Amino acid sequence: MIDIHAHILPAVDDGAADLDTAAEMCRLAADDGCTTLLATPHQRTPSWWNCEGEKLCSTLEALRSAVGATPRLYLGGEVRVDSGLLSALAEPDLDGTLPLAGSTYLLLEFDRRGLGGLDAEGLAQELRLAGWRPIFAHPEFIPDLAQDLDLMRRLVQAGALFQVTAMSLTSDFGRRLRVLAASMVEAGLIHFVASDAHDLTRRPPGLSRAHRHLASKYGEALARRLTSENPQAVVENRPIHWHPD
Ligand SMILES: [Fe+2]
Known part of the structure; x- marks a missing residue:
């Protein structure tokens, strides 16, 4: 399995507090069956702007050294959507915005209070036209x-x-959240399952329980697609x- 959304980069946001915790989170994920993790620090939020690429890369390197070869670690960002996002992505250096593992996939986060009048469909279209593949988180x-x-569906x-x-x-x-999440899966609207891990206990890494749940309810093929095949892509x-099947 491959986890495309995890706050394992130490001391950069509300995820892993330090390098030891971050390394332990990676080991926990590997023990649970994850071969690859994408470190996705919050980006472009008021509290965590996190757009200094070199600093984030060197933090990932320190984590790689602590963890070893398994699980494989890549860098990305969980990028807050705001009115400046499209122009940031048009900059040669993307204004520090981090796509997932250097790909054309972007993990995007909306404000949890709602879209706030933002034209999400227009944003998705603009991003696709610019060559990006937007993934809207949770x-x-x-x-x-x-x-x-x-x-x-329109999105x-x-x-x-x-x-x-x-x-x-x-x-x-x-x-309530289980019912909402299940209705999205059943409507064929979910493409990825990820941990959004923040720590070792309250929001730990690991996808095996979700994989088993999906496999028993909807079949192994869908479980594999959402936890392994699509993340591999x-x-x-x-x-x-x-x-959807
Ligand atoms: Fe997150």
Whole structure:
């Protein structure tokens, strides 16, 4: 399995507090069956701008040294959507914005209070036209999306992909989020499952429980697609399988 969303980069956001914790999170993920993790620090948020690429790369290198060869680690960002995002991405250095593992996939985060009048469909279209593949993180937490599967369908038509959180599927955040996440999977609107891990206990890494849950409910093929095959396409920068069974 490959986890495309994990806050394992130490001391850069509300994820791993230090290098030891970060390395332990990586070991936990590997023990749980993850061969590859994408370190996705928050970017472009008021609290964590995190757009100094060299500093983030050297922090990842320190983590690689501590962890060893397994799991493989790549860098990306969980990029907050704001009105300046498109112009930042048009800069030669992307204004420090980090695509996932150097690919054309971008992991994007909307404000959890809602879209705030933002034209999400227009944004998805503009990003696709510019050659990006936008992945919208955890739609189950965004009220405007969670309550409107038709809007999610239109966003997929516009070129957006969606990543649901493993712990939402497995009821760790309560019944309401489990039902929302399941309805998105059942509607064929989810392309990735990721941990969004932040620490060792409260929001730990690991996809095996979500994989087992998906396999028992919807079959092994879908579970594998969301936890392994589509994430592998991100790492290899090729299009995903995106038609639901
Ligand atoms: Fe996150």
